[in-house]
Every structure is written in C-alpha cells, then in structure tokens.
Amino acid sequence: MSNFIEYVKMAIHNIMANKGRSFLTMLGIIIGIASVIMIMSVGQGTTNQMNEEIDSAGAGQIQVMCSNDAMNAGEYITPEDMDALMDQIPGVEAVAPGSGWTGTTATGKGDFSISLTGATETQPLFSTTQIKRGHYFNAQDVEEARKVCVISDKDAKRLFGSDDVVGMDIDVEYNNISKSFTIVGVTQQPENGTFVTYTYEGMPVYIDVPYTALQEYDDSYNEFYYIVVLADREMDSSAVSDQVVKVLDARHQSAGEDYFQVQSFQDIMATLNTMMGAITGFISFVAGISLLVGGIGVMNIMLVSVTERTREIGIRKSLGAKTSSIMAQFLAESAILTVLGGFIGILLGLAGAYGICTILSSSQGMDLSPGFSIPMVLGATLFSCAVGIFFGIYPARKAARLSPIEALRRN
Amino acid sequence: MEPLIQVRDMCKVYNPGENEVHALDHINLTVQKGEFLAIIGQSGSGKSTLMNMLGCLDVPTSGEYHLNGSDVAAMNDNELSVIRNKEIGFIFQGFNLIPNLTALENVELPLIYRGIDRKTRKTLAVNSLRMVGLEKRMTHKPSEMSGGQQQRVAIARAIAAKPPVILADEPTGNLDSASSKEILQILKEMHRDGKTIILITHDDGIAAQARRVVRILDGRIESDVINPNFS
Ligand SMILES: Nc1ncnc2c1ncn2[C@@H]1O[C@H](COP(=O)(O)OP(=O)(O)OP(=O)(O)O)[C@@H](O)[C@H]1O
Numbered sequence: 209m210s211n212f213i214e215y216v217k218m219a220i221h222n223i224m225a226n227k228g229r230s231f232l233t234m235l236g237i238i239i240g241i242a243s244v245i246m247i248m249s250v251g252q253g254t255t256n257q258m259n260e261e262i263d264s265a266g267a268g269q270i271q272v273m274c275s276n277d278a279m280n281a282g283e284y285i286t287p288e289d290m291d292a293l294m295d296q297i298p299g300v301e302a303v304a305p306g307s308g309w310t311g312t313t314a315t316g317k318g319d320f321s322i323s324l325t326g327a328t329e330t331q332p333l334f335s336t337t338q339i340k341r342g343h344y345f346n347a348q349d350v351e352e353a354r355k356v357c358v359i360s361d362k363d364a365k366r367l368f369g370s371d372d373v374v375g376m377d378i379d380v381e382y383n384n385i386s387k388s389f390t391i392v393g394v395t396q397q398p399e400n401g402t403f404v405t406y407t408y409e410g411m412p413v414y415i416d417v418p419y420t421a422l423q424e425y426d427d428s429y430n431e432f433y434y435i436v437v438l439a440d441r442e443m444d445s446s447a448v449s450d451q452v453v454k455v456l457d458a459r460h461q462s463a464g465e466d467y468f469q470v471q472s473f474q475d476i477m478a479t480l481n482t483m484m485g486a487i488t489g490f491i492s493f494v495a496g497i498s499l500l501v502g503g504i505g506v507m508n509i510m511l512v513s514v515t516e517r518t519r520e521i522g523i524r525k526s527l528g529a530k531t532s533s534i535m536a537q538f539l540a541e542s543a544i545l546t547v548l549g550g551f552i553g554i555l556l557g558l559a560g561a562y563g564i565c566t567i568l569s570s571s572q573g574m575d576l577s578p579g580f581s582i583p584m585v586l587g588a589t590l591f592s593c594a595v596g597i598f599f600g601i602y603p604a605r606k607a608a609r610l611s612p613i614e615a616l617r618r619n
Numbered sequence: 620m621e622p623l624i625q626v627r628d629m630c631k632v633y634n635p636g637e638n639e640v641h642a643l644d645h646i647n648l649t650v651q652k653g654e655f656l657a658i659i660g661q662s663g664s665g666k667s668t669l670m671n672m673l674g675c676l677d678v679p680t681s682g683e684y685h686l687n688g689s690d691v692a693a694m695n696d697n698e699l700s701v702i703r704n705k706e707i708g709f710i711f712q713g714f715n716l717i718p719n720l721t722a723l724e725n726v727e728l729p730l731i732y733r734g735i736d737r738k739t740r741k742t743l744a745v746n747s748l749r750m751v752g753l754e755k756r757m758t759h760k761p762s763e764m765s766g767g768q769q770q771r772v773a774i775a776r777a778i779a780a781k782p783p784v785i786l787a788d789e790p791t792g793n794l795d796s797a798s799s800k801e802i803l804q805i806l807k808e809m810h811r812d813g814k815t816i817i818l819i820t821h822d823d824g825i826a827a828q829a830r831r832v833v834r835i836l837d838g839r840i841e842s843d844v845i846n847p848n849f850s
C-alpha cells in the first residue's frame with residue numbers, strides 16, 4: 209500500500225488541526241499507560257531491592273530442622289552429623305549449629321540482654337559481614353571450647369561506648385551461671401536495608417561464641433534441633449537439600465520417617481517473589497482498567513469526529529477514495545493518538561516511578577530505584593497500539609461505509 | 620463506436636411514498652466520447668440529480684446506466700470509487716472543498732487517491748491552479764477565498780488529473796463574465812484535447828457555446844439539439 213504514508217499524513221494533519229481535542233483524547237491513554245508503567249517499575253524496583261538485600265543476607269542457606277517425631281524419639285542433629293554433611297556432600301561449604309540463648313550482661317553503660325549464638329569457625333561464610341578488628345575465632349578455639357566471642361561494632365559501642373574492644377571481657381549470666389568471654393574480633397555491621405534490619409534500639413546485643421563453650425551453661429550444647437547448611441551459591445540448593453536429608457536419614461536410620469525437614473533459601477525467595485509479582489500484577493491490572501477507559505475515550509472522540517466530518521468523507525469518496533482508504537485514514541488517526549499517548553505515558557510513568565522511589569528513599573530511609581525493562585516498555589507500547597486500533601475500528605468502519613451522496617448531503 | 624454514456628429510462632424518485640419528488644422521469648440519453656454537451660433547465664428541473672447519476676455518486680430508482688459499455692448498477696463499491704477517481708472530473712454546484720485543507724491540498728486529493736507520487740502530484744496541482752488563475756492563492760484555505768475563487772479551486776481539482784470525462788454543475792455560477800469566459804475557454808481546450816465535457820447551466824448564453832444542448836424540464840428531456848453555430 210504505497211498510499212499508506214499519505215493516509216498517515218492526513219491523520220497527522222487532522223490531529224494537528226484539533227490540537228486541544230487530540231490532547232484530551234490522548235490524556236486517557238497517557239494516564240492509563242503512565243500508571244501501569246509507574247506501578248510496574250516501582251514494583252520491579254522493590255522486588256530487585258528485596259532480592260539483593262535478602263540475597264546478601266542469606267543466599268545459599270538451607271535450614272534443616274528436626275521434626276517433633278524426631279525429637280520425641282530423642283533424635284537430634286549432632287556435631288558428628290554436621291561433620292558428615294561437610295565431608296559427604298559436595299558443595300556444602302559450611303554448617304552452622306543452631307544453638308544459643310539469651311542471657312544478661314551488665315557494663316558501665318547499663319544492663320543488656322545478650323544473645324549468644326553458638327557457632328563454628330565457618331560462621332563468617334554465612335554472611336558478607338566483614339571483620340573490622342581482630343579476627344574470627346578459629347577451629348582450635350572451637351575444639352578447646354575457649355570462652356571467646358565476636359561482636360559487631362555497633363553492639364560494642366552500645367556496651368562499651370567504643371568499638372576498640374578486642375581483648376576486653378563480657379560477663380554473661382545465664383542459668384544462674386556467670387562466665388566471661390574475651391572479645392577476639394569485631395565485625396562491621398552492615399547498614400540497615402529497606403527490607404533487612406540488622407539492629408535497632410532495644411534489641412539484645414548479639415555475640416558469636418564457639419558452640420562448645422556453651423557446655424558450661426547447659427549440657428545439651430551438642431544436640432541441635434536446628435542447623436543451617438551453607439551450599440555453594442552457584443549450586444541448585446534443592447538438590448543439596450535432598451542430599452542433606454539423605455545423609456541425615458542414613459546416620460539416624462530414619463529413612464521414610466520424615467525426621468528432618470529442610471527449607472532452602474531459594475524456596476523462600478521463590479515464595480516472596482511470587483507474592484511480590486502477584487501484588488504488582490494485581491495493581492497493574494487495576495491501572496490497566498483506566499487504560500481501557502482511555503481506549504473508550506478514543507473511540508468516543510473518533511465517533512464524534514466521524515459525525516463532524518461526514519461531509520468531508522463524502523467529498524473524499526466522490527473524488528475516488530475507496531472504503532479502505534477512508535478506513536486507513538481514520539484508523540491511522542486513532543492509532544497515532546494512542547501510540548503518541550502511550551509514548552508520553554511511558555515517559556511520565558518512568559518519571560513518576562523515579563519520583564516515588566526518590567521520595568520513599570529520602571523519607572523512609574529506603575534505598576529504592578525503579579526497575580524497568582525493555583519488554584515492559586515494549587509491551588506497553590504494543591498494548592496502547594492495540595487499544596488504538598481496536599477502539600478505532602468501529603468509528604473508522606462507520607466513516608468508510610457512508611455512501612458518497614448521503615455523506616455529501618449532510619451538513 | 621460504443622457510446623461513452625448510455626442512459627435508458629432512468630427515473631429518480633426522492634422520498635418514495637409521501638412527498639414523492641420525481642426528479643428524473645424516464646430519461647434517455649446517449650453521449651459519445653469527445654462530445655461537448657450542455658444541459659440546461661430551470662432551477663429544480665433535475666439537472667444536478669442527473670449529474671449525480673452520471674457521476675456514479677447516486678443510484679437511480681429505476682432504469683439503466685452504462686458507462687463505457689459496463690452496467691454501473693452491477694459495480695461494487697470499489698469499482699465505483701475507481702471510476703469516480705479515474706474517469707470523471709466532477710465540478711460540484713456547491714464546490715465541495717474540504718475546509719481545513721489549502722487550495723493546493725484540495726486539488727491534490729483526487730491525485731492522492733490515484734496513487735500518483737508526490738512530485739508529479741504537486742506539479743499537476745500547481746499547473747491546474749495556474750490554469751484557473753489561482754497561482755497566488757495556493758496556500759489559502761477555502762474560508763479565505765471568495766466564492767468565485769472557491770469555484771475555480773473546484774474546477775482545478777476536477778481537471779488536474781485530466782480525466783476523460785468532465786461533469787461540470789454550474790461551473791460559472793459565481794463568476795463574472797470575464798472569469799466565466801476563461802473557464803469556458805479551459806473547458807473548450809479540454810474538449811479539443813479529446814475530453815468529453817458535460818456542462819450544466821441555466822444560462823442560454825453559456826449553453827450556446829456547447830456543441831449539443833439538452834434541455835430538461837421537470838425531470839424530462841424536452842429537447843436535444845445540435846448547435847449549428849458551434850465553432
Ligand atoms: N435529497 C433530496 N430529497 C428530496 N428531494 C430532492 C433531493 N434533492 C433534490 N430534490 C428535488 O429534486 C428536484 C430536482 O433537484 P435538482 O437538485 O436536481 O435540481 P437542479 O436542476 O439541479 O436545480 P438548480 O438549478 O437549482 O441546481 C427538485 O425539485 C428538488 O427539490
């Protein structure tokens with residue numbers, strides 16, 4: 209159709225001749241597309257941010273729990289089980305015992321509750337936390353149940369007013385037993401994220417101690433109902449999970465008993481992402497309805513335009529315009545209106561998303577940036593194009609089918 | 620030779636039933652290629668109605684119309700569009716210009732629907748406007764022109780593509796005698812080029828310039844004579 213360009217030109221001519229009306233017609237589409245784009249990119253940005261933060265806090269982690277049945281049968285996970293997991297499953301980088309409790313301590317700064325996490329020397333592998341002073345305790349510390357501990361710089365400041373605390377002692381009281389732990393390392397606590405909070409006032413002070421050192425308070429220090437396995441981040445953690453269960457079942461002769469339950473970090477992330485996707489999708493759908501309303505607006509204005517221009521259509525037909533030519537001209541007009549509206553809507557939507565993220569970042573202390581993707585923008589453009597053509601067809605047909613003499617007679 | 624236009628027993632009844640108007644009443648008319656024909660009659664006698672039929676804009680209530688040997692009643696919408704575009708240059712009594720297009724754009728319209736490329740189109744349209752003496756008004760919109768100027772744009776539009784048949788409904792109705800003369804001169808030139816000209820008028824002086832004069836009265840052909848003085 210070599211004449212196509214001519215019809216597009218006619219359409220543009222007419223849009224320009226009615227600038228105000230054309231803009232109002234587009235407004236519906238602009239608002240619709242802008243809100244969809246804005247919601248989708250804020251949603252995507254939030255999801256990205258969440259994934260990133262949670263990922264740095266816990267990627268590759270697999271939680272292993274003993275079921276009630278196992279505990280009733282007196283089966284717990286032991287340090288030997290943990291060694292077996294390390295030795296027998298390729299890709300397991302570390303295993304952390306889930307032991308610990310909260311006691312109290314008193315310093316010159318006041319009374320604090322203090323939460324002790326029984327750990328092994330592999331604990332640093334579980335997070336991206338950096339050591340700021342001293343060092344993490346080593347295998348020998350664990351072996352010999354030395355009473356040493358690692359504390360974060362923030363908590364050190366809460367206890368002592370300074371983070372230069374390597375070599376100092378913390379007296380911890382629990383079960384009416386008081387022991388002191390020597391600080392060997394200070395970690396740099398990560399900044400609080402939007403979704404992951406590391407500390408706030410009133411939370412207990414956290415310290416890591418060799419899990420073996422907990423025996424002096426409590427005999428059950430080497431029986432765990434809960435451990436965390438760290439798998440190679442590149443590996444499929446559900447495959448590793450299966451192997452963990454297999455190894456534990458073999459060691460406890462509990463195959464088929466459902467003694468050990470695992471939940472991998474991947475599972476949790478998948479659930480979270482599905483949820484976020486559903487929420488974003490639903491809000492986008494609601495915003496999409498406004499797009500539909502915008503489309504109906506385009507149809508309405510095009511119908512008015514056809515009525516107004518009946519005589520013009522008659523003249524064109526009497527000069528030899530075919531039904532298809534008139535149709536093309538009017539369709540081009542509604543398509544241009546919606547595509548242009550869609551384009552403006554995309555720009556406004558992205559600008560709006562940036563605005564929202566900036567406001568949330570500064571007022572809520574969040575760290576958000578909008579996430580948008582080429583498929584999203586392309587999808588929106590195609591959709592607005594489809595809206596224009598779909599809602600343009602009826603008015604265009606109405607225009608094109610007029611008989612020339614009938615159309616000429618109307619004023 | 621096959622006649623260009625062959626009309627047999629054509630009737631047109633407006634508002635059938637109540638308020639019937641028999642605008643055309645059993646018209647029989649044959650026009651050969653290359654004729655210069657004037658149709659003359661009083662106001663309301665049915666001239667424009669007949670012109671609409673000949674121009675394939677309207678369909679008769681009864682009777683037959685063969686154009687170039689083909690039955691117009693049997694043609695579909697697209698075929699009619701092509702005929703209106705390629706065969707016929709229509710000069711409407713009411714001009715029928717598109718108000719938001721300039722004179723030049725109005726003249727270009729039928730050329731666009733013919734699929735003529737932009738450059739050729741411009742040249743043809745400009746030449747045609749020049750022929751009717753409107754080279755200084757090409758970028759004006761109809762509302763910025765006098766009645767006579769608008770009429771000349773309508774004429775330029777009809778002749779721009781040099782169609783074989785020109786149907787002119789009162790083309791000099793709004794023009795002074797000097798301009799009328801020029802327009803008639805253009806039509807005569809086109810006739811000399813071999814085009815068929817059908818000219819409607821209620822002015823005997825203008826009709827006298829045509830080779831054949833058909834007089835209609837109340838939708839009927841009253842007389843159909845060859846002009847002995849035709850030069
Ligand atoms: N659309 C219509 N509906 C009803 N009657 C019509 C219609 N068009 C024309 N008529 C009637 O048909 C008759 C012929 O009209 P037509 O326009 O053909 O006259 P005309 O010869 O062109 O007149 P004029 O010289 O004034 O242009 C008139 O009586 C007119 O009232």
Ligand SMILES: [Mg+2]
Binds near residue numbers: 666788
């Ligand atoms: Mg008339």
